[in-house]
Amino acid sequence: MIEFEADVPRWKQVADVIRERIADGTYPPRTRVPSVIQLSAEFGIAQATAQKVHGGLRDEGLIYTEPGLGSFVAGPRRPPSEG
Structure with a gap:
């Protein structure tokens, strides 16, 4: 699944x-x-690397973090209202 020799960062x-x-x-x-x-x-990566995963997914708007509760998948986005 994860190719540690790949050109793409872990x-x-x-x-x-x-x-x-x-x-x-x-x-x-x-x-x-x-x-x-x-x-x-799960992936055999450093915790600092896993933090980058969370940060990247948050930056994309795919997940959000609730302090003290964890990180969750963001809900579907609503289209902008017309008017």
């Missing part, structure tokens, strides 16, 4: 996996995504 590879899981419904809207510690264990 955090981007893991972010791609999580993005795919969001897209295919494995992680539906408003459900918790794996924590930094869980990502680190």
